[in-house]
Amino acid sequence: MLFSSRFLTIVAATIPLTFAATNTTAAIGSNCNIVSNHTVIAGDNLANIATAANVTLDQIRFVNTQISNPRLINVGDNIQIPNSKCVAPTNPPLAEPTAICSNGTESTTKVVAGDSLIIIAKEKLGITLPALLAANPQIKDPNKINVGDVINVPLCKTSGNATSGATNGTTTDGGKKGNRKVKARREGMERRKGRSELLW
Structure with a gap:
């Protein structure tokens, strides 16, 4: 059976071509x-730990969820x-x-290898x-600090101790106990007075 080339072209054009989509995006955490x-x-x-390990800062932060402030890590941290x-x-x-x-709590810090004032501050x-x-x-040129230099740390002032109950007008527990005793004596006197009135 013979088909014209025109007919074959029309049939081919009406057949939908479908291809399975390939998802190349890996899931977070992979x-x-x-x-x-x-x-x-x-x-x-x-940042320098990530660079030395040939990973990104985002990767370091993702797996180290114990770090709440990426700018603050301490010597000895894992x-x-x-x-x-x-x-x-x-x-x-x-x-x-x-x-x-x-x-x-430390009022000073010492410059170590790799430090700069920006790194120390931020x-x-x-x-x-x-x-x-x-x-x-004492630092005349912020770009020139040396290993071993002592850097002053501006510390936040701590709040004073709370005043005691005797000075701020609050009633202490001992005062509450005393008030209860006075109230009990007063109630006892009123009961005795009531009984004496009944006798009369």
């Missing part, structure tokens, strides 16, 4: 197995290093610190660079 651990040493921050193929969500850039004082203390500079008038 390939995030831990391959090593890093113990934080002086001068470390998450940082988990994920597979470099770990699929981690993209975090927004870290907000610039706005604090002008540190909530820590990454280690979580304060602004101008606040750190204001506390260190």
Whole structure:
């Protein structure tokens, strides 16, 4: 049976061509197995740890959920290093610190290898660079600090101790007990008075 080429063209044009869509997007958390651990040493921050491990900062943050503030890590902390193929969500850039004082207890810190005033202010203390500079008038050139230099840390003032109940007008537990005793004596006297009135 013969078909014209025109008929074959029409039939071919009306047959829908379907192809299975291939999903190449991996799920968040894929390939995030831990391959090593890093113990934080002086001068470390998450960015340089990630660079040294050939992973991204987002990957480091994703598997280390114990870190609430990526700018604040301490010497001795354990940082988990994920597979470099770990699929981690993209975090927004870290907000610039706005604090002008540190909530820590150490009034000074020493410069270690890899430090800069920006790293000390933002990454280690979580304060602004101008606040750190204001506390260190001895630093004439912010771009020149040396390992071993002592940097002053502006500490936040702690609030005073709460006043006692005797000074702020509150009633102590002992006062409450005394009030209960007075009330009991008064009620006893009223009951005795009532009985005496009945006798009369």
